[in-house]
Amino acid sequence: MTRDAMRHVYGWLLLTPAAILLVAFTHYPTVATVLDSLYSKGSAIRPSRFVGLGQYAQLADDPIFWKVLANNAWFALGTIPASVALAIAMALLVNRALPGRALVRMAYFTPTILPMIAVANIWLFFYTPDIGLIDQVLSVFGLPGHNWLGDTATVLPAIIAMTIWKEAGFFMIFYLAALQNIPPELGEAARLEGASRWTYFRRVLFPLLMPTTLFVLINAVLNSFKLVDHLFVLTKGGPDNASNLLLYYIFESAFSYFDTNYAATLTVVLLALLAVLALAQFFALDRRIHYW
Amino acid sequence: MFHAVKKALLGAGVAAALAGMSAAADAKTELTMYYPVAVGGPLTKIVDGMVADFEKANPDIDVNAIYAGNYNDARIKALAALKSGQPAQLSVMFSIDIYELIEQDAIVAFDDIVKTDEEKAWLDSFYPTLMQNGRTAGKTWGIPFQRSTIVMYYNKDMFRAAGLDPEKAPATWDDLVAAAGKLTKADGSQWGLMIPSTGYPYWMFGALAMQNDQVLMNGAGNETYFDAPATVGALRFWKDLGSKHHVMPEGTIEWGTLRKNFLEGKTAIMWHSTGNLTAVKKGATFDFGVAMLPANKRRGTPTGGGNFYIFKKTTPAERTAAMKLIRFMTSPERAAQWSMATGYMGVSPAAYETAALKDYVKTFPYAAVARDQLKYATAELSTFQTGRVRKALDDAIQAALTGAKTPEAALKEAQATAERFLKPYM
Amino acid sequence: MTAPAGAGGRFAGALEVSAAWLLAVVWISPLLYALWAAFHGGAYATHFDPTAPLTLDNFRQALDQAPFLRYGLNTFILVTMLLAAQLVLCTLAAYAFARFRFWGREAAFALVLVQLMVTPEILIVENYGTLARLGLVDTITGIGLPYMASAFGIFLLRQAFKSTPKELEEAARLEGCGVLGVLWRVYVPLARPTYLAYGLVSVSHHWNNFLWPLVITNSLETRPLTVGLGVFGAPESGVDWSIISAATLLSVAPLLVAFLLFQRQFMQSFMTAGIK
Numbered sequence: 001m002t003r004d005a006m007r008h009v010y011g012w013l014l015l016t017p018a019a020i021l022l023v024a025f026t027h028y029p030t031v032a033t034v035l036d037s038l039y040s041k042g043s044a045i046r047p048s049r050f051v052g053l054g055q056y057a058q059l060a061d062d063p064i065f066w067k068v069l070a071n072n073a074w075f076a077l078g079t080i081p082a083s084v085a086l087a088i089a090m091a092l093l094v095n096r097a098l099p100g101r102a103l104v105r106m107a108y109f110t111p112t113i114l115p116m117i118a119v120a121n122i123w124l125f126f127y128t129p130d131i132g133l134i135d136q137v138l139s140v141f142g143l144p145g146h147n148w149l150g151d152t153a154t155v156l157p158a159i160i161a162m163t164i165w166k167e168a169g170f171f172m173i174f175y176l177a178a179l180q181n182i183p184p185e186l187g188e189a190a191r192l193e194g195a196s197r198w199t200y201f202r203r204v205l206f207p208l209l210m211p212t213t214l215f216v217l218i219n220a221v222l223n224s225f226k227l228v229d230h231l232f233v234l235t236k237g238g239p240d241n242a243s244n245l246l247l248y249y250i251f252e253s254a255f256s257y258f259d260t261n262y263a264a265t266l267t268v269v270l271l272a273l274l275a276v277l278a279l280a281q282f283f284a285l286d287r288r289i290h291y292w
Numbered sequence: 293m294f295h296a297v298k299k300a301l302l303g304a305g306v307a308a309a310l311a312g313m314s315a316a317a318d319a320k321t322e323l324t325m326y327y328p329v330a331v332g333g334p335l336t337k338i339v340d341g342m343v344a345d346f347e348k349a350n351p352d353i354d355v356n357a358i359y360a361g362n363y364n365d366a367r368i369k370a371l372a373a374l375k376s377g378q379p380a381q382l383s384v385m386f387s388i389d390i391y392e393l394i395e396q397d398a399i400v401a402f403d404d405i406v407k408t409d410e411e412k413a414w415l416d417s418f419y420p421t422l423m424q425n426g427r428t429a430g431k432t433w434g435i436p437f438q439r440s441t442i443v444m445y446y447n448k449d450m451f452r453a454a455g456l457d458p459e460k461a462p463a464t465w466d467d468l469v470a471a472a473g474k475l476t477k478a479d480g481s482q483w484g485l486m487i488p489s490t491g492y493p494y495w496m497f498g499a500l501a502m503q504n505d506q507v508l509m510n511g512a513g514n515e516t517y518f519d520a521p522a523t524v525g526a527l528r529f530w531k532d533l534g535s536k537h538h539v540m541p542e543g544t545i546e547w548g549t550l551r552k553n554f555l556e557g558k559t560a561i562m563w564h565s566t567g568n569l570t571a572v573k574k575g576a577t578f579d580f581g582v583a584m585l586p587a588n589k590r591r592g593t594p595t596g597g598g599n600f601y602i603f604k605k606t607t608p609a610e611r612t613a614a615m616k617l618i619r620f621m622t623s624p625e626r627a628a629q630w631s632m633a634t635g636y637m638g639v640s641p642a643a644y645e646t647a648a649l650k651d652y653v654k655t656f657p658y659a660a661v662a663r664d665q666l667k668y669a670t671a672e673l674s675t676f677q678t679g680r681v682r683k684a685l686d687d688a689i690q691a692a693l694t695g696a697k698t699p700e701a702a703l704k705e706a707q708a709t710a711e712r713f714l715k716p717y718m
Numbered sequence: 719m720t721a722p723a724g725a726g727g728r729f730a731g732a733l734e735v736s737a738a739w740l741l742a743v744v745w746i747s748p749l750l751y752a753l754w755a756a757f758h759g760g761a762y763a764t765h766f767d768p769t770a771p772l773t774l775d776n777f778r779q780a781l782d783q784a785p786f787l788r789y790g791l792n793t794f795i796l797v798t799m800l801l802a803a804q805l806v807l808c809t810l811a812a813y814a815f816a817r818f819r820f821w822g823r824e825a826a827f828a829l830v831l832v833q834l835m836v837t838p839e840i841l842i843v844e845n846y847g848t849l850a851r852l853g854l855v856d857t858i859t860g861i862g863l864p865y866m867a868s869a870f871g872i873f874l875l876r877q878a879f880k881s882t883p884k885e886l887e888e889a890a891r892l893e894g895c896g897v898l899g900v901l902w903r904v905y906v907p908l909a910r911p912t913y914l915a916y917g918l919v920s921v922s923h924h925w926n927n928f929l930w931p932l933v934i935t936n937s938l939e940t941r942p943l944t945v946g947l948g949v950f951g952a953p954e955s956g957v958d959w960s961i962i963s964a965a966t967l968l969s970v971a972p973l974l975v976a977f978l979l980f981q982r983q984f985m986q987s988f989m990t991a992g993i994k
Contacts, residue, residue: 010897011820018811019826021867026833029844036844043395046716064687093738100739106981107742110749113977113984115926115944118966122752125763125959128549129541130480130558133751144480150490150543152694165745170988177989197730226839229928232948238490239544239690247840247929254843255368255933257679258392263843274835334783358937361949369936375850552959575760 030271036264048261055265065266067241068249071156075245076224078160079167084216086168088209091175092201105176108169116166120230123162124149127234149235152242159234159243163227171216178212179205218281225270246270321613324356326373326383328366328438328598334571338633346620353613363598367392374398374605381606382614384598387425388674388682390433391513395676399601401431405611414619418640419663424671426599428513434599435618436639437630440566441593441662441669442499444586448579450475450482450560461583465503465529468561468586472539475560484539486559487530491547493689494673494682495596496563499585500526502592502670508685513675514717518685518707519700522589527699529588531692543694551575565596566662569635573656582658584665591668597636628652637662677713684709755963763959776964780950783961785938786968789946792858794972796931796942797921800862804920805913808871813901815872816879817887833869839929846933856936865924874916874991878909915987922984925973943969 037055042048059065094105111119126133127148135145148158182205190200228248231237237244237252246266254263325343329335336359343355360366363386370383371393385393393399406412418436426434448458454474462468472484487496494508501508506522509515517523534542554562555575563585572580585593600618602611620626624642628649631638638644644653644663653660675681688706691697697705755763756777762770780786814820815827838845845864846855854860882905890900906913928944935941941949947969950962977984 007818008820011814011818011823014810014814014818015820015826018807018830018867018872021807021863022830022833022869024848025838025845025864025867026836026841027829029841029848030832030836032844032847033841043397046395090741093734093741096734098735098738102981104738104742105985106978107746109981109985110746110974110977112988113922113926113973114749114970115928115947117926117928117944117948118970119748121947121962121966122748124549125751125755125963126748128546128552129543130483131549131553131556139481147541147543147545150541150545150694152543152691152696165748169745173985173988176985222835226837229944229948232928232932236490238686239694240687240696242694242696251842251929251933252683254846256364257677257683258371258396259680260843260847267840267843270840271836274840278835336783360936365949372846372850372855373936377850377853378855 033264033267033271036261037268039261041259041261043258055262058262059265059269064241064244064249065269068237068244068246069269071242071244072225072246074156075160075163076221078157079163079224080217080220082160083164083168083171083220084213086164087171087216088175088206090168090172091179094172095176095179108172110169111166112170112173114166116227116229117233119162119166120233123230124234127158149243150239152239155235155239155243159230162230167220167223171220174212174216175209178209182208218277221277222274225273320352320354321609322354322356322379323381323610323613323617324358324373324379325617326358326360326366326370326380326385328361328363328384328386329359335634338630342621342626342630346617349620350613350616353616355617363389370603371396371398374603380603381610382600382602382617384437384600387434387436387439387595387597387599388672388678389601390425390428390599390674391676392678393601394428394433398603399433400604400606400611401433402435402602403431405602405615411615417642418622419637419666421666421669421671422595422637422639425595425674428511434601435622437598437600437618437622438567438634439595439597439599439637439639440635441595441637441665442496442563442585443566443569443593443661443665444561444563444583445554445568445572446561446581446583447554447557447559448581450557450578451581454560458579458581461581462561462586463584464586465588469533469537469539472533472561473537476539482557483541483559485533485561485563486540486545486550486553487533487563488547488550489530489544489690489693492596493544494685495594497526497530497685497689498594498670498673499563499592500530502594502668503585503588503590504529505589505592507670508673509675511671513678514714516675516681516685516707516710516714518688518710519704524699524703527689527692527703530689531695531699534693535695544690566635566637567597569658569662570633571635573635582661584661584668591665593665593669594672595666595669596672631659635659637666675710675714676717680713681710684713752963752966755960756967758960760958760960763963776960777968780961780965780968784946784950784965786943786946786965788938789941789943789969790972792940793925793942793944796858796861797924799858800865800924801917801920803862803866804868804871805917807867808875808916809901809906811867811872812875812879813905815876816905830869830872833867834873838864839927842930842933845930849934855934856940858940860934861931861940861942862924864930868920870991871916871920874912875909878912879905882908911990914983915990918984918987919991922973 038050038052039048040051040054090108094101094108098104129135129147129150130145132148134148138145146154148154186204187200190204195203225247228245228251231243231245231248235243237248247270250263250266250270253259253266327339329339339357343357347353347355358369360369366383367385367389370380370385373380402415406415415432422436422439423432426432426436444461446461451458456471456474462471468485475484476482489496498508501523504522504526506517506520506526508517508523533540550562550564551568551571553559555572555577557578569582584591600621602614602618606614621630622639624638624640624646625648627638627640627643628646630636631643631649632652638649643649644660649659673682673685684706688697688702691702692699754766757772757774758770759773759775811830815823849855849860849863854863886904886908887900890904895903926944928948931942931945932948935945947965950965
């Protein structure tokens with residue numbers, strides 16, 4: 001074989017170990033999930049059988065499914081813009097001369113390296129009615145306490161607040177990196193032309209940060225589908241599914257109700273949503289080239 | 293010819309069984325037992341101690357206890373282990389998992405294991421109410437062990453401060469509302485009553501429904517009565533405690549932090565599992581009392597907690613060893629020791645006849661409240677598809693308590709959902 | 719932002735400094751609260767009294783009630799094993815993508831990138847089945863296996879290898895290096911910053927991962943810290959605040975301390991890893 005032909009052999013040989021694992025744990029299970037969603041729940045007494053799209057019909061009739069889907073949307077809408085805005089603010093704040101800058105930056109970033117499950121443990125103590133920290137602070141000001149996690153109206157916002165706290169510092173890092181690549185002369189020039197700081201931010205900085213924002217947005221949306229760890233500690237999806245999210249419902253279906261086939265059907269929906277996101281990223285990257 | 297084959301097969305079976313037994317005599321029998329406590333709860337140490345005692349008494353049996361977390365985790369883990377071919381011979385699991393376990397063909401009925409008359413009599417030695425969740429289709433599948441009922445804990449100091457008789461706990465719903473009203477402070481610093489509504493809302497609700505003289509399901513586990521008028525009335529009462537009488541916080545109340553609320557003096561009364569008794573006794577800095585739940589049309593509480601199950605994928609030798617272990621753990625002396633250490637019930641009348649538990653009850657009468665309440669108790673909600681059916685009821689309860697739906701509408705929906713899931717089992 | 723000059727500017731500057739600090743205090747306060755609860759007796763968990771006596775009792779009890787040291791060891795084994803496997807697998811695959819124009823390369827790369835979206839936690843149900851068939855349920859290998867071939871790692875290293883000047887490879891070849899020799903002598907050393915970045919990100923991610931380890935582990939011998947903490951924090955009979963705070967701190971301490979010591983590297987790594 002010629003040396004040129006050998007590149008095919010080398011390429012595949014080098015790729016094979018990773019490829020086997022990727023196929024086994026990403027591609028094969030994706031296909032298997034789709035197939036499983038076409039069969040009914042099986043047990044020792046009632047074997048699983050082919051039901052075509054029957055599970056999807058059940059899904060369409062399942063109010064909990066629609067509820068968790070809506071929750072996921074609200075969770076994304078609640079966490080993403082706020083944490084991105086905070087991340088930009090944080091990055092701007094620590095990108096300037098500031099006494100104790102390293103400390104401040106560290107404070108912002110620390111939540112990122114804490115596991116969600118630990119974070120939830122801590123925040124549970126904030127949200128607990130009466131004896132929790134928030135209610136205690138409120139009572140100092142003579143305000144009545146609130147059952148934050150026990151009220152369908154406040155449970156999702158409570159979880160959103162915690163998630164913003166967890167994520168903003170992470171996103172800040174990317175903005176910091178981006179800001180450091182922006183030449184300071186731009187600010188000087190803007191100042192000389194008498195532009196206000198807000199104008200400078202809106203007209204110059206924000207557009208320059210756009211690629212970062214897109215990258216962060218995609219990460220944030222992905223996270224909003226994958227972050228469910230806190231539900232195990234805080235709410236188990238309750239009350240009345242008010243804080244239930246799609247991935248947690250998948251877990252419940254598979255491991256609490258032993259209905260792996262219904263779980264597969266739900267997973268297909270999640271995969272479809274992610275596929276849409278993948279396309280969005282594709283176009284986002286297109287725009288990114290335009291900017292850089 | 294046919295006969296000969298049958299005989300040969302039988303012979304082989306007997307030979308295999310004998311081989312199994314003789315192997316047990318030579319080698320140690322290994323038992324893996326799944327147990328539903330959080331690793332780390334103080335219960336782990338107690339179970340470990342009992343297992344160690346058992347191994348000492350039975351040197352030919354090795355027991356490996358796996359602490360899998362809460363009931364749900366334990367069931368998931370044990371069934372998953374079975375599916376993947378890992379060893380698991382017996383488990384303490386939620387008593388209400390019985391239908392799921394039968395449907396998964398995971399467990400074997402004790403009637404098929406017991407041989408001697410003495411063993412058969414043993415099956416009848418437990419409190420009959422505790423056996424309700426362990427028996428269906430004419431067979432016994434679960435042996436009661438980590439069993440509880442709901443009791444009412446109350447803060448006697450607060451009763452005194454509110455001008456109530458600390459030795460007289462509210463005995464009816466009306467009494468309860470009246471007392472809780474006096475115990476509630478207007479500034480929100482102290483509530484009269486808390487009934488937890490996360491974690492196991494259907495369980496607390498089973499008590500309220502029973503007090504309204506209504507059970508939640510039939511004995512065959514394929515029918516529910518979620519929208520019966522008395523059930524709806526029970527849920528309305530629960531909701532009214534918060535929204536009408538204002539003696540309980542509105543919204544749902546967290547199961548896990550409730551004990552802390554009680555110990556911190558944020559509520560004067562709490563309904564909780566007897567399994568909390570020892571922890572409350574240790575943690576309370578005030579004078580507290582324990583009483584039966586109050587009555588409306590009658591008194592009532594569901595039983596709760598875990599039963600022993602033996603898995604089907606076991607050799608005869610393992611089943612024998614598992615039986616030994618279960619009989620050891622549920623023997624009157626052990627049941628008494630367990631009850632004193634945890635607050636869970638002694639599972640047989642004989643346990644309360646042991647000297648140790650008798651003495652304990654004498655110095656701490658509240659240890660017997662759960663037993664005395666047994667005569668009013670009923671089975672815990674348990675049906676086929678129990679996870680889904682239970683969730684339907686849990687969601688309905690939480691929807692009503694948070695004001696998202698009326699009790700009628702919420703329970704009607706839950707009933708419809710339950711009927712949909714139970715249709716194949718009628 | 720560069721601050722404009724003048725008195726108004728100075729005022730705005732002071733305002734910004736205060737805002738930055740206020741936000742920092744708010745941001746760190748949950749952790750400070752956990753510290754407070756963990757180092758004080760249960761009675762002070764929700765009462766802030768500066769004279770409250772400090773105690774290590776909660777830590778003692780947490781360690782006594784659950785084998786957090788064992789969990790810590792499990793987590794350590796997990797992240798080490800996983801990182802080692804990731805580095806080897808991803809290096810080889812990235813090298814293939816960066817330097818060999820083999821048949822099907824573009825398609826294969828696209829298939830690899832699928833994992834950036836469809837991460838293993840989404841496929842818990844099927845992956846559980848696969849591991850059960852392999853007999854790897856409740857093993858540390860089982861926790862790590864689905865993550866070993868990391869699309870993210872392949873992607874990052876491919877970028878790094880691609881930016882390595884070809885001339886260096888030619889030179890190494892002239893000195894008689896083979897395919898793997900070139901990789902080892904030229905590409906790997908030059909990609910060191912990428913390795914460091916990926917390593918830190920991977921370790922923090924898997925130190926904190928919860929859902930998949932929860933599903934796949936049953937026993938003390940395999941359970942990582944997060945799962946141990948999750949199981950510990952949700953006992954049937956109520957939460958003991960101070961002990962849980964202590965347990966929480968025990969679980970995050972190693973990573974947190976590492977972060978505090980190597981702050982700059984951590985943040986730099988997350989930055990490098992994020993900016994593709």
